[in-house]
Amino acid sequence: xxxxxxxxxxxxxxxxxSWHPESxxxxxxxDDRLHAAQLFDYLLHxxxxxxxxxxxxxxxxxxxxxxxxxASPYEGFHALDPDTGMNPHSLDAAYHAAGGAVMAVDLVMxxxxxxxxxACRPPGHHATRSxxxxxxxxxNVAVAAAHALEAHGLERVTIVDFDVHHGNGTxxxxxxxxxxxxxSTFQHPFYPFCGADTxxxxxxxxxxxxxxxxSAYRAAFSAQIMxxxxxxxxxxxxxxxxxxxxxxxxxxxxxxxxxxxxxSPSRRWAWLRTTPKDAxxxxxxxxxxxxxxxxxxxxxxxxxxxxxxxxxxxxxxPPSFRPLNQYFRVSPFCLEKYIARSSMSVSERFCTxxxxxxxxxxxxx
Numbered sequence: 023x024x025x026x027x028x029x030x031x032x033x034x035x036x037x038x039x040s041w042h043p044e045s046x047x048x049x050x051x052x053d054d055r056l057h058a059a060q061l062f063d064y065l066l067h068x069x070x071x072x073x074x075x076x077x078x079x080x081x082x083x084x085x086x087x088x089x090x091x092x093a094s095p096y097e098g099f100h101a102l103d104p105d106t107g108m109n110p111h112s113l114d115a116a117y118h119a120a121g122g123a124v125m126a127v128d129l130v131m132x133x134x135x136x137x138x139x140x141a142c143r144p145p146g147h148h149a150t151r152s153x154x155x156x157x158x159x160x161x162n163v164a165v166a167a168a169h170a171l172e173a174h175g176l177e178r179v180t181i182v183d184f185d186v187h188h189g190n191g192t193x194x195x196x197x198x199x200x201x202x203x204x205x206s207t208f209q210h211p212f213y214p215f216c217g218a219d220t221x222x223x224x225x226x227x228x229x230x231x232x233x234x235x236x237s238a239y240r241a242a243f244s245a246q247i248m249x250x251x252x253x254x255x256x257x258x259x260x261x262x263x264x265x266x267x268x269x270x271x272x273x274x275x276x277x278x279x280x281x282x283x284x285x286s287p288s289r290r291w292a293w294l295r296t297t298p299k300d301a302x303x304x305x306x307x308x309x310x311x312x313x314x315x316x317x318x319x320x321x322x323x324x325x326x327x328x329x330x331x332x333x334x335x336x337x338x339x340p341p342s343f344r345p346l347n348q349y350f351r352v353s354p355f356c357l358e359k360y361i362a363r364s365s366m367s368v369s370e371r372f373c374t375x376x377x378x379x380x381x382x383x384x385x386x387x
Contacts, residue, residue, distance in 0.1 A: 024066035035111035070122030080168035123166035147189035188217035
């Protein structure tokens with residue numbers, strides 16, 4: 023399944039001037055990075071629609087929406103607060119930003135994509151139920167989460183907010199709604215100077231001092247947020263579709279999974295080939311290490327041959343598959359050259375390439 027990439031040209035027109043840090047260059051930088059990593063053409067591109075007023079009303083007061091519409095200027099700029107402004111295109115850009123978040127939820131819930139990235143602006147997590155602030159007009163992620171709860175009937179959703187600033191607007195909107203859990207990491211003390219003392223069963227705020235290292239951030243995230251994301255009952259807070267074994271807390275004992283694992287290596291490889299997944303996932307590890315697939319058979323499999331062909335002489339040979347970017351760094355272009363040089367048949371090349379894209383993680387550049 024694809025990853026959806028949702029954006030809209032109108033979002034580039036929300037421009038507060040070259041002095042303003044929230045700039046159209048943010049979206050252009052994302053596009054440039056995707057092109058440089060040769061990922062742009064692998065995404066499912068969609069244009070963000072306009073959000074419906076009924077969808078905005080799940081997260082914002084009607085009077086606030088009316089005030090934003092009335093504040094939209096015909097020319098020049100209008101300041102909503104010292105940081106947040108509007109030009110003649112800002113209202114449409116904000117509608118498309120919120121609509122893109124709603125579209126992402128719909129695409130994932132309908133099973134059309136595995137996940138989605140919404141490259142829209144203005145941003146949203148500072149916008150409260152009745153106030154614009156911190157460059158944010160409508161709270162896009164809150165609108166999307168409320169849409170998932172109300173339109174798709176989910177029992178609960180989780181919002182993971184990682185930013186140097188606390189998502190105070192999202193906290194304000196879901197403060198009294200335990201169906202939505204907010205997990206927020208942010209620098210403290212820093213704008214908007216709140217969130218560190220929040221006490222709530224469904225809001226997990228992790229304030230961090232300036233200069234926190236990556237390892238310290240990971241430790242804090244693992245200790246304070248990950249335990250809250252563990253399954254509660256049958257479903258996890260992040261619930262993939264029931265057609266995948268990871269959707270169930272008892273996936274390893276399910277009849278469907280047992281049929282896959284008890285079958286021949288060719289059947290197991292066919293499942294891996296048609297279901298992209300991370301090489302570090304439980305499914306991949308089980309499918310490449312469980313009996314009766316012994317080490318000798320693993321080392322003659324197609325993914326192992328790809329690994330062996332690209333492994334540097336000074337790299338150790340792992341006893342079984344692990345996240346492959348621990349052992350080598352490779353781009354899709356290098357893999358394409360390997361497949362073209364190999365002795366694989368045409369049909370093997372066509373079935374191997376999607377599988378390679380499924381389990382290889384691209385390197386950090």
